[in-house]
Amino acid sequence: MSMAPLYIDGVSILGPGLANWEEAARILCGEQPIELAPIVVAAPALLPPTERRRAGMAIKLSMAVGLAAADAAGIDPASLANVFSSTGGDCENCHNILETLASSDRMISPTRFHNSVHNAAAGYWSIATHCTAASTSLAAYDATFGAGLLEAATQALASGKPCLLIAFDTAYPEPLYALRPIPYPFGIGMVLNPARSAASLASLRLALTRDPVEPMDDAQLEHIRQQIPAARGLPLLRALATGTAGRVVLDYLDDTRLALEVGA
């Protein structure tokens, strides 16, 4: 069975060669090729100077993606319930803590420690945007995008209010990179609205399925989709970019996948 319909109000993306939604949309439509390049993301001006100095890639990336999606939806982020989905949170910070704990002086810094919680990016987001609404941070290994989409959708439908999904992944340095090779930082943002608005790009109905995923046509995009959990949302963004109504299947857990009925 599928859940009640939702509307996607504003979408954003940040990844290698995918600098913003407009550029990504042309690539997803096949109008221009993707040129893989390291992502560039500035420290968010919204954060107070102390927090800005402490902001690593996870915080910068999630904030950029979240602000772009809220802006595209025309909604003040201060009022938006939000879901942060990420397989590993701030992987660089985690590696640094593990190195310190394996050294002769194990006293990790207070900042590194409070940045180690999986919801650190969400905490900085709430401070920067003054958002006091509900916020959930979750993980489901390679199924993390699907888990985030389900949580944001159920949050929006149950509350009757829009919910912002911020799906992002960062990369571990070695030695953990060898065990979890995420090649690039990558993020997708979108606002799920239980009511249609002027900013609505498409309608969406979610259900669980066992049907297969249709891979991305472009080999590099398909590689990104397979290597980065947050990029498992790319087939949905392709449907939004091409304006194609119909059924999109996203990877979720093993043989359990998400079927999305995308409408006008």
Add this chain to the structure above:
Amino acid sequence: MLALKLSAYTLTSALGAGILPHIDALRRQRGGIVRQHWETVDFEFCMGEVAGVDAFALRPDLARFDCRNNRLAQYALEQDGFADRVRAAIDRYGADRVAVILGSSTSGILSSEVAYRHRDPASGRLPAEHRYRETHNAYSVADFVRHYFGLSGPASVISTACSSSAKVFGAAQRMIELGLVDAALVGGIDTLCLTTIYGFSSLQLVSPNPCKPFDAQRDGISIGEGAAYALLERPDSKATGGILLTGVGETSDAYHMSSPHPEGLGARAAMTAALEQAGLQPDDIDYINLHGTATPSNDAAEDAAVDAVFGRATPCSSTKGHTGHTLGAAGGIEAIICALALDGGFMPGGVGTEARDPRLHCNYLLQTVERPLRHVLSNSFGFGGSNCSLIFSREAV
């Protein structure tokens, strides 16, 4: 919101394995916090360790998940006949109609902490036997539990520090109310690790003694570990005196990464939202299980928030003095303590607290009170300003 029934539940902490030792410890005000050495930590500290985790062996077919966190996960799952109740629900609804939503803050990171001590000196590589995905990764414990039962429904780990396993009740409630699944296995599992021991120490938030929530002499937390589970389903058509989840309130402080808003504004909003969801007034709440970590600022902020919403009469206590602060498992453990209190008709008096802080105003219980209860509220607040309040109610028979 649609109320859900806790059709089975269990918990394991420093107080013991399963429900019975917990009821006994809560009624008699027995604590499980002990000063000792642990792992390779170079100082003694007071902690709530679960006995027997080191020696526990995972089911052989799940050996790839072996780590302290998943050992505790399975050990706790097999108490009180809980796993059998889950299997019965799977038979009733189907493997794809039961969700697994668990809370954990640090998952099995201890495995990577140990592996980083044994990197190859030349290449820097981790030992070949280290399994990141099945141990350290944030999703590991839900992956493990999902495989333990052969489930194919939705699954995730919510990781919002010390509110993690309170928030799982909200996420599961929404999935069931919207018809995505018929039942959910929720709970929280967190185990001792160096990251939290050294991290809280560097923040100077660890007490040198067993913690004293709401005491004038309180000076920090005692780190604990534990696991708790509940099976959530739609209630039966006829009330049977069971325990219901009736309210969930979730908010953000938007104030500071590791300190609560000093007036407890986010906590206040979470409690108010939970009352609204439950359709209850503050006077309807018979007992509050406080977050009550025993740091000076946390307890002061929570006290201000409770005072603002409930006034100064509602009986309340923290059970962190019994179990220690089990971090990502705390919301789940304290949810089950609320269920035990409702079912048994008692309000647990605090452990470790000798004299209430005269600067705090809420009605903190120093002695256990035996009295039938109808509605109770549980608070869980975490780093990053993540707040969750849950309300549990006893069905009228």
